[in-house]
Amino acid sequence: MSLYVGNLSYEVTEESLNSVFAEYGTVRRVQIPTDRDTGRVRGFAFVEMGSEAEEAAAIDALDGAEWMGRDLKVNKAKPREDRDSFGGNRNNSFRKRY
Template sequence: MSVYVGNLSYEVTEEGLNSVFAEYGSVKRVQLPTDRETGRMRGFGFVEMGTDAEETAAIEALDGAEWMGRDLKVNKAKPREDRGSFGGNRGNNSFGNRY
């Protein structure tokens, strides 16, 4: 039960985002990813709600809503894609055979 929140202001805090979503139910967790090199917010976040109904209510109410001078993009979060890792499959091709 995770919601993607995009087009966030770089001034957003976890507490601020939590309070906005708390109007639609219980917030389990707020996550605001930051850039590894600069430490700056990346302009999007994730909010975990207590139930599917709360998640749906928040998405319907907040998608397209203006907050902190920006129109929010709010939808169901997609599972994170595995981007693979470097060196994880040494010498093996996609069929598991040696070269």
């Protein structure tokens, strides 16, 4: 499981985010999504910690905390929804009409 970290500064780096979360345990992975067209940070990230206890400690300490001029939003990440190539759900996918 991983943590969702929202309301991030656009200046955030994997290294800076790693150092903040490392205070609460082992950081296994940091992923900061970027905009496909501009390459700019999208303002959120995912952090994978070493254990659920470490995740809970990070959430308790960092959710609502100010960092880099912004109030962080930290919680458990929700599983990614499976979408088809058109962005809709599989029941409403594009159908060719004649």
